[in-house]
Each structure stands twice: as C-alpha cells, then as structure tokens.
Amino acid sequence: MDVTMAMFAAKRLLMALATVLVVAVLAFLLVHAMPGSPGAVSLGAGASQEAIDDVNQRLGWNDPLALQFFRWLGEAVQGNFGTSLIDGRSVSADLASRLPVTASLAAGATVLSAILGIGLGVTAAVRGGLLDRIIGGFVGLLVALPAFWIGIIFVYLFAVQSSVFPATGYVPFEVSPQDWALSLALPVITLAVGGAAFIARQTRASMLEALQQEHIRTLRATATPTWKILYVHALRYASLPIVAGIALQFIGLFGGSVIAEQLFAMPGLGQAVQSSVSTHDAPAVQGVVVIATVVVVAVNLLLELATKFLDPKLRAS
Amino acid sequence: MIPSITPTATPRKTALAKFSGHRLLTSPGGLAGAVWLAALVAASLTAPWWLPYKTEDQDFTAVLSGPSAAHWLGADELGRDLLSRIFASAAGTLGTSLITVIVGVGLGTILAMTAAASDRAEGIISRVTEIMMSLPGTVIILAVIGAVGTNIPLIMAILGILISAGIYRVMLGQAKSLQSQLYVDAAKVDGVGTLGISVRHVLPGLMNTVVVQSALIFAVGMLIQAGLAFIGFGPPIPQPSWGGMIQSASQHVYDAPWLMVPSGAVLALTVLSANAIGNALGKSPNAAASHLPSAAIRRKRAADAAAAAAAAPAVENAPAAGQLSVRGLSVGVDGGTPLVTDVTFDVAPGTVLGLVGESGCGKTMTAVSLLGLLPSGVSVTGGQILWNGKNLASATEKDLEGIRGRDIALISQEPMRALDPMFTVGYQLTAAIRRLRKAGKAEARAAALSLLEKVGIVDAQRILKSYPHQISGGMAQRVAIALALSGKPRLLVADEPTTALDVTVQAEILSLLRSLVKDTGMSVVMVTHDLGVVADICDNVAVMYAGQVVEGGRTASILDNPRHPYTLALLAADPHANTAHDMPERLATIKGQVPQPKDWPAGCRFAARCQFAGSACAVPVPLLPSGSEDGEVRCVKADELAVEGLGWLATEVPTHRVLEIVEKDMA
Numbered sequence: 001m002d003v004t005m006a007m008f009a010a011k012r013l014l015m016a017l018a019t020v021l022v023v024a025v026l027a028f029l030l031v032h033a034m035p036g037s038p039g040a041v042s043l044g045a046g047a048s049q050e051a052i053d054d055v056n057q058r059l060g061w062n063d064p065l066a067l068q069f070f071r072w073l074g075e076a077v078q079g080n081f082g083t084s085l086i087d088g089r090s091v092s093a094d095l096a097s098r099l100p101v102t103a104s105l106a107a108g109a110t111v112l113s114a115i116l117g118i119g120l121g122v123t124a125a126v127r128g129g130l131l132d133r134i135i136g137g138f139v140g141l142l143v144a145l146p147a148f149w150i151g152i153i154f155v156y157l158f159a160v161q162s163s164v165f166p167a168t169g170y171v172p173f174e175v176s177p178q179d180w181a182l183s184l185a186l187p188v189i190t191l192a193v194g195g196a197a198f199i200a201r202q203t204r205a206s207m208l209e210a211l212q213q214e215h216i217r218t219l220r221a222t223a224t225p226t227w228k229i230l231y232v233h234a235l236r237y238a239s240l241p242i243v244a245g246i247a248l249q250f251i252g253l254f255g256g257s258v259i260a261e262q263l264f265a266m267p268g269l270g271q272a273v274q275s276s277v278s279t280h281d282a283p284a285v286q287g288v289v290v291i292a293t294v295v296v297v298a299v300n301l302l303l304e305l306a307t308k309f310l311d312p313k314l315r316a317s
Numbered sequence: 318m319i320p321s322i323t324p325t326a327t328p329r330k331t332a333l334a335k336f337s338g339h340r341l342l343t344s345p346g347g348l349a350g351a352v353w354l355a356a357l358v359a360a361s362l363t364a365p366w367w368l369p370y371k372t373e374d375q376d377f378t379a380v381l382s383g384p385s386a387a388h389w390l391g392a393d394e395l396g397r398d399l400l401s402r403i404f405a406s407a408a409g410t411l412g413t414s415l416i417t418v419i420v421g422v423g424l425g426t427i428l429a430m431t432a433a434a435s436d437r438a439e440g441i442i443s444r445v446t447e448i449m450m451s452l453p454g455t456v457i458i459l460a461v462i463g464a465v466g467t468n469i470p471l472i473m474a475i476l477g478i479l480i481s482a483g484i485y486r487v488m489l490g491q492a493k494s495l496q497s498q499l500y501v502d503a504a505k506v507d508g509v510g511t512l513g514i515s516v517r518h519v520l521p522g523l524m525n526t527v528v529v530q531s532a533l534i535f536a537v538g539m540l541i542q543a544g545l546a547f548i549g550f551g552p553p554i555p556q557p558s559w560g561g562m563i564q565s566a567s568q569h570v571y572d573a574p575w576l577m578v579p580s581g582a583v584l585a586l587t588v589l590s591a592n593a594i595g596n597a598l599g600k601s602p603n604a605a606a607s608h609l610p611s612a613a614i615r616r617k618r619a620a621d622a623a624a625a626a627a628a629a630p631a632v633e634n635a636p637a638a639g640q641l642s643v644r645g646l647s648v649g650v651d652g653g654t655p656l657v658t659d660v661t662f663d664v665a666p667g668t669v670l671g672l673v674g675e676s677g678c679g680k681t682m683t684a685v686s687l688l689g690l691l692p693s694g695v696s697v698t699g700g701q702i703l704w705n706g707k708n709l710a711s712a713t714e715k716d717l718e719g720i721r722g723r724d725i726a727l728i729s730q731e732p733m734r735a736l737d738p739m740f741t742v743g744y745q746l747t748a749a750i751r752r753l754r755k756a757g758k759a760e761a762r763a764a765a766l767s768l769l770e771k772v773g774i775v776d777a778q779r780i781l782k783s784y785p786h787q788i789s790g791g792m793a794q795r796v797a798i799a800l801a802l803s804g805k806p807r808l809l810v811a812d813e814p815t816t817a818l819d820v821t822v823q824a825e826i827l828s829l830l831r832s833l834v835k836d837t838g839m840s841v842v843m844v845t846h847d848l849g850v851v852a853d854i855c856d857n858v859a860v861m862y863a864g865q866v867v868e869g870g871r872t873a874s875i876l877d878n879p880r881h882p883y884t885l886a887l888l889a890a891d892p893h894a895n896t897a898h899d900m901p902e903r904l905a906t907i908k909g910q911v912p913q914p915k916d917w918p919a920g921c922r923f924a925a926r927c928q929f930a931g932s933a934c935a936v937p938v939p940l941l942p943s944g945s946e947d948g949e950v951r952c953v954k955a956d957e958l959a960v961e962g963l964g965w966l967a968t969e970v971p972t973h974r975v976l977e978i979v980e981k982d983m984a
Contacts, residue, residue, distance in 0.1 A: 128613040258455055
C-alpha cells in the first residue's frame with residue numbers, strides 16, 4: 001500500500017459516492033413520477049380528497065422538489081428512509097431485516113458460480129479437444145436457459161419429487177444454521193447456474209489468452225512442470241479479468257435475486273422492490289433502490305481493489 | 318520467364334464486406350439459429366391465418382392437458398392452446414427485444430465513436446458509463462416500472478440505455494484503434510470532419526462487432542423481458558407472453574409439470590439461436606497460438622512422436638556429444654502449409670551458427686523446434702534433430718523436459734514479454750535454478766545473485782526484488798540470459814536477442830554472449846536478420862529464405878564471397894556491410910516481399926524477386942556444395958554468377974514498372 005494505491009482507492013471511493021448520489025436523485029425523480037400522490041396511495045381507493053390533501057400536506061408533498069429531496073437526503077444519511085405508505089412501518093427497519101436474506105443469496109450464488117465457473121473454464125482451456133467442446137455446449141445451454149425456469153425445474157426435482165430441500169421459505173441463520181443453509185440451497189443454485197456459465201466463458205478465454213503469452217514459452221524452456229505453468233503462472237495471469245468478471249456477476253446476481261426471491265418466497269430486498277413497485281409505495285421504493293445501490297457499489301469497490309492488488313504494476317510501482 | 322510481382326494494393330473493403338456474413342452460413346450453429354429465428358418470426362406474423370385456436374379460446378375438456386391431437390403442445394389451466402399462445406406472442410417478444418438492441422447497441426456505438434474522436438469526450442463518457450455499469454440494473458428497471466407502468470416498449474428502451482454502457486466498453490478499444498489508423502490521419506489532413514471520419518472510416522470497421530453484440534443483446538433482452546413477465550410485470554393479463562406462461566405453469570408444477578416444457582423450450586431455443594448467431598460471427602477465443610498446447614493436443618503429439626520413433630531408423634553415425642545436427646528438418650501447420658522445408662545444419666561445440674534472413678523465412682520456427690517449443694497447431698513434419706544420440710524431432714515431452722534448460726536453453730526477441738509480469742525477477746530466477754540445479758532455497762538465491770552479476774548486472778539485489786515492468790529492456794534481456802544460463806546449458810538458442818534493444822545495448826548484449834561462449838564453451842544458434850551481428854559473433858552462417866537454407870558455410874567465406882543472389886542482395890542492402898569508401902550512392906533493395914508459404918513456387922522460391930532469374934529457375938533447386946571450403950548454395954546460376962563476378966544492382970528499374978508506363982502511354 002503506497003501512494004499510488006491510496007490515490008487509486010481515494011478516486012474509486014469518490015466515484016462510488018457519486019454513483020450513490022446519482023442513483024438517489026434518480027430514485028427520487030422516479031418515485032415522484034409514479035402515478036398517485038402519497039396520500040392517495042396510503043389512504044386507498046375510498047378516501048376523500050380532503051383526507052388525501054391533508055396527508056400530502058403533512059408529508060410535504062407540495063413543497064419544491066429540491067427541498068423535498070434534501071429533506072429526504074438529510075434523513076437518509078442518518079439511516080432513516082421514512083415510513084411505508086402501505087403499512088406505516090419504518091422502511092429502514094424493514095430493509096434491515098431483508099438485507100441479510102438477499103446478501104446471503106447473492107454472496108452464496110457468487111461464490112458458487114465462481115467455483116463452478118473457474119473449474120469449468122480452466123478445464124475447458126487446459127484439457128481442450130472433446131471435453132472443451134462438451135463444456136462449451138453445456139455452458140451455452142445454461143446461458144440460454146432463464147434462471148426462473150431452471151429454478152422451477154429444481155423445485156420440481158428436489159422439493160416435489162424428492163423432498164431433499166424445502167421448496168420455499170427462508171430460515172434466519174440465528175434460528176438454525178442448518179435450516180438456513182438448506183433453505184438457501186435451491187435459490188442459490190438457481191442463481192448460480194447462469195453466473196457459473198458466464199464466469200466459465202470468461203475464465204476459458206482468459207486462460208487461453210494467458211497461454212498465448214510469450215513468458216509461457218520461457219517457463220517451458222526452463223523445464224517448468226506443466227501443472228505449475230497452468231495453475232501458478234497462467235491462472236495468475238488470467239486472474240485479473242476473471243475477478244473483474246466475478247464482480248460484474250455479483251451486480252447481476254444482486255438484482256437477479258428478485259426472481260429467485262419471488263420463486264422461493266424469500267423475504268429479501270428483491271421481494272420488497274417488487275411489492276413496493278406494485279403498490280406505489282414511494283418511500284419503500286426509494287429506500288430499496290438506494291440500499292441496493294450502496295451494497296452493490298461497496299462490494300464492487302472491494303472487488304475492484306482486490307483486482308488491482310493482484311496486478312503488480314499497480315501494487316508495487 | 319520472370320513472374321512479375323505487381324504491387325498489391327489492399328482492396329478497399331466496404332462496410333458490407335467487413336461484416337463477415339459467410340461465417341454465419343458456414344457455422345452449423347449460427348445457420349440453425351438464423352433459420353429458427355426466421356421461422357419463428359414468419360410463423361408468428363402469419364399466426365392469425367394458420368393457428369388452430371385463438372389465444373383466448375378455452376377448451377374446458379383439455380385443462381392442464383399434455384400434448385394431444387387437438388392440442389399439439391397441450392393446454393394451460395384455462396384450457397387455452399399452448400401452441401397458439403406461444404407463437405402468437407413470439408412477434409411481440411422479438412419485436413420489443415429489438416428495441417433494446419437498437420437503443421443499446423446504437424447508443425453504445427455512438428458513444429464509443431464519440432469517445433474515440435476526442436480525449437475529453439472519452440473522459441466524461443467513461444466516467445458516466447462506469448457509474449451505469451455499477452448499478453443494480455434490475456432494481457432500477459423495477460423502479461422505472463413503478464413510475465411508468467408496464468409499458469413494455471418504453472421499459473425495453475430504458476433497458477437499452479443501461480446496457481449501452483457495456484456495449485461502449487466493448488467497442489471503445491476497437492473504435493480507438495480504428496481512429497488512430499494512418500488513413501484516418503490522412504483524411505483529417507484532407508479536412509474531413511469528425512462526423513465524416515466516424516461514419517466513413519470508423520463505423521465500417523465496427524460493423525462486425527455491432528452485429529455480434531446485437532445478437533447477444535437480443536438474447537439478453539428476451540431473457541430480461543421474460544423475467545419481468547415472470548414476476549408480474551409483463552403485458553396486461555389476457556395477452557400471452559412467454560415469461561407469463563412460464564409463471565402460470567410454475568403454479569402447476571405439482572400437478573402438471575409438462576406445462577413448463579413448451580414455453581421454456583421455445584424461449585431457450587430462441588435465446589440459444591441469437592447467441593449462436595453472435596458466436597458464429599464473433600471471434601471466439603481459440604487455442605491457436607498457445608505456447609502450451611492443451612492436454613488433448615499433447616496426447617496426440619505424444620502418440621505421433623511414439624509412432625515416428627518406432628518407424629524411424631536408428632540414429633546412424635550419431636554426431637559427437639555436444640554437437641547439434643539438424644537433418645532435413647521440416648515444420649508445418651498441422652494438416653496444411655509447410656513453414657520450413659528440408660533444413661540441414663550442424664553446430665559444433667563452442668561455435669556460433671547464425672540463421673539469417675528476412676522476417677517470415679522460418680528462422681524462429683526452426684529455432685524453437687530445437688527445444689520442441691513450437692506453438693500449438695504447428696509441428697515438426699519430417700527430418701531429424703540429433704543431439705547427444707537422441708532425435709529431438711520425435712522425442713517425447715518427458716524427454717524434452719529433461720533437455721530444456723539443462724542441455725538447450727532459449728532466449729527470445731522481446732525480453733519484456735519473455736518474463737512473467739506477475740512475478741519478481743528473483744522468484745523466476747530462483748525457481749529455475751532450484752529446478753534445474755536441484756539446489757536448496759539459500760543456495761539458489763546465492764546462485765541467482767552470482768548469475769546476475771555474471772551477465773553484467775551491478776545492483777543485482779535490487780533487480781531480484783523488481784518486477785519485469787520495473788526494469789529496462791536491456792536489463793530484462795540480461796535477466797533473460799541469466800535465466801537461460803540457470804541450467805548450465807551446452808547449447809543456447811537465441812531468437813533475435815538484440816532486435817528489440819537500443820543500438821548501444823545491442824553491442825553490450827552481443828559482447829556478453831561472445832564472452833559467455835568463450836568462458837563456458839557452449840554453442841549458440843543465433844537467429845538474426847542483421848548481417849552485422851553475423852559478422853560480429855557467428856562462426857558459421859545459414860542464410861534462410863522462404864523456409865529453406867539457400868546458402869551455408871563459414872561466416873568469413875560467405876560474407877567475402879557470397880554465392881547466392883539472395884545473400885548478394887542482403888549484403889548490398891546492408892549499410893554496415895559496405896565500408897565507408899565503397900559506400901554506394903544508394904543502397905540496393907530487394908523488390909517485393911517474402912512469399913507466403915502457401916504461395917511458394919515449385920522451383921526456386923527467390924526467383925520472383927531475383928535479378929538473375931531465368932527459365933532454369935522454375936524447377937526445384939537442390940542445395941549443392943559451392944566449391945569454397947565446406948560451403949553450400951541453392952542456386953542453379955551460382956557458378957555462372959561467380960565466373961562473371963556479377964553483383965546485385967542497386968539502381969534497378971523493375972520491369973513491371975516499365976511495362977505499366979508503356980501501357981499507360983499507349984492507352
């Protein structure tokens with residue numbers, strides 16, 4: 001860690017903050033473009049116009065947009081995203097209970113897809129021939145199958161035909177670590193399938209590129225054993241784009257968990273987005289969009305720093 | 318008759334020519350994908366005329382039924398015909414996915430071209446797209462749906478905007494390289510505006526990538542659209558959609574699992590088709606130029622080597638220990654073009670052989686074949702490489718591993734690329750020493766230090782701790798030489814070791830090599846195109862042209878008394894070979910280029926560029942003793958030239974140019 005690295009980290013951190021701010025503005029504007037005022041949404045269909053106006057007045061809905069935004073931002077940086085228009089509960093508390101669900105899903109799926117993807121990709125690149133073509137065809141098929149379809153098939157196979165895993169629901173880790181793992185298994189595998197296929201492709205391409213580098217010939221010319229060339233030198237060279245691919249995958253999986261949560265009835269952020277969007281629950285939508293962005297940006301930042309750390313040119317200049 | 322070489326102007330490629338449509342037709346997957354998509358669109362557009370049922374027709378006798386004569390793909394929970402619903406909704410799904418493609422790829426391409434045209438624009442656009450790429454896209458899209466409702470075309474357009482950031486990333490590098498082409502600079506000088514350059518010169522070059530990305534994004538669009546319909550944000554209820562159908566099927570996975578199959582299969586097939594088209598048109602990463610062939614290729618090579626060893630006669634009159642004898646060596650692309658044919662030379666212990674010739678003569682292929690390090694896709698097709706009683710041309714990988722580094726070592730042209738950028742010099746050097754000298758850790762460290770000092774590095778301690786990118790090219794080449802010496806080899810193969818270096822550094826590296834030969838008694842095969850290097854360090858020379866040795870012998874006799882027209886031409890064209898007083902007013906040139914291996918003629922391969930070529934040159938020419946010492950030459954006119962004392966003319970007017978002028982005048 002020296003000046004270059006610190007500068008790099010500072011620049012990235014600034015970019016991350018800018019990203020979150022942009023999304024906050026975007027979310028605010030989107031929510032204001034939603035049909036129906038907060039009063040109308042929260043009081044429901046039968047409410048009188050006076051009651052609606054009264055609620056809107058109380059929420060400051062008629063104030064200038066900029067004022068509303070900064071009022072919201074001031075609360076948001078303190079961790080308060082307001083109350084739901086539908087059930088009056090604190091949005092922050094609701095999201096706090098949902099975040100671990102989605103985080104477990106996305107993290108689990110990322111780890112699993114990285115292990116499977118790197119394994120398949122390296123095997124395809126290193127073994128070549130028929131095995132390469134078989135893996136290529138398999139990966140191509142997995143990329144084409146939608147995650148939700150695969151998920152339903154998993155439910156059919158492992159929960160309906162044989163009840164190895166529970167079909168739906170989520171058990172918090174604090175309640176029972178074993179049930180927690182079992183309840184995550186199917187959704188995580190469902191999400192990981194597509195991710196693994198993506199990472200396998202990235203890994204195969206990066207490994208093949210690494211093996212085309214001239215220093216591989218130098219290693220062979222000095223009688224380096226094949227396993228060492230492949231798994232120490234080539235994989236190390238290929239690791240930069242692979243880790244970048246994994247970071248990209250996490251972003252996709254975090255969003256993609258909406259579908260897995262719906263399919264397996266998991267009380268996560270994705271389900272919150274889906275239901276709050278359906279009910280036009282403005283504070284909830286705003287809160288969940290910002291929280292999702294913060295998580296994704298933070299993890300992305302960490303992974304990117306890790307990537308740069310893998311590169312000696314940036315690490316030790 | 319002299320085959321005249323007309324200067325081949327690169328044909329102006331049109332945008333259409335660059336879009337390699339033929340690749341789609343020659344790839345079975347791509348072709349099948351295109352056929353499926355076309356059939357699906359045609360079937361969907363004509364659906365009202367041929368579909369057996371309307372999408373809302375309910376057949377209560379067939380609720381949740383499997384395939385039957387009445388309902389080929391079965392019926393859903395309301396007894397609606399699945400076949401009809403799937404095909405009726407196809408056009409809508411494909412059409413709206415096309416919106417994402419047009420917006421995403423279109424915007425991405427425009428952004429990439431804008432960024433390529435100006436550094437300032439690139440700074441801004443890159444920042445913005447970086448932010449876009451680190452957003453949780455699905456969540457944003459859902460928030461948009463909250464604001465605008467399930468307006469599918471609009472949502473797909475916004476999805477396109479989000480995706481354009483990724484497209485921009487893919488295209489930027491290519492757009493920048495196109496923008497920096499010389500003909501673009503020329504167009505700028507001619508006063509063509511930024512827009513004109515982008516549209517006329519950059520866009521055509523991007524066309525293939527645009528098509529590939531379009532196909533891939535089309536697939537992504539379909540998947541996301543289906544996913545949205547699956548979670549309830551699809552077209553309004555009675556209207557069928559693929560994702561919606563899968564969603565309702567998922568409700569019945571317990572009692573009617575069949576329902577999952579038709580809609581899922583059609584969606585997967587369509588996505589697969591779009592991907593197949595994209596992959597067929599795109600450049601798929603392949604193992605073509607790998608320096609470590611895949612396990613499958615290594616197995617095949619081992620089998621070939623075993624077969625060759627079994628078939629080949631025992632090594633007769635084996636050369637003395639430490640002597641390298643290459644006999645009739647041929648190297649070629651697997652199942653195709655030869656790259657090196659019938660090359661023969663000897664290297665005695667303690668001597669230096671120069672392999673000389675222009676680029677593309679097969680020098681490097683000959684050199685790396687000595688260590689069995691040909692890239693995958695290229696292999697030895699004939700002849701012998703005799704070393705210590707073994708024929709390396711048919712040796713197993715295991716035998717070669719015992720020889721590489723310990724007996725025969727390699728240094729290559731670009732020292733920076735020859736060292737692993739991810740590891741320190743110290744790691745690479747000590748690992749090699751521990752392996753090749755069976756040394757312990759501390760011992761290897763000491764040996765590494767003394768090796769670095771031996772190759773003339775003063776602050777060896779610092780260099781050991783450095784990464785390759787932290788040292789200069791000359792320093793890196795010294796490190797590469799130290800690495801090559803770590804196994805105390807008896808033969809060093811040096812592939813243009815000084816070409817990539819500054820002139821002063823070149824001289825230092827050459828004098829280092831010369832003193833190493835003197836001190837260690839090892840022999841060297843030195844690949845070079847520099848006759849100065851040959852004169853400086855080589856005892857013997859083999860001049861190569863188009864995969865053949867055209868002249869060989871002792872350095873002094875060949876430089877003083879060249880016999881082959883190609884050697885004559887090389888010497889006449891070399892400013893260093895002429896001493897100051899006899900420096901000609903203009904240096905000679907050799908018109909044309911080294912022919913591509915596939916264009917090699919049956920006769921003399923140099924004939925097309927030779928000033929002395931005649932009808933006798935059209936038949937294959939053998940390598941014959943030249944008469945001076947143990948020299949050999951491959952030219953039917955060698956004796957004639959020697960007797961006449963002819964030299965290569967510097968001021969030559971190529972015949973075909975005269976002809977062109979005459980033709981122009983007559984026209």
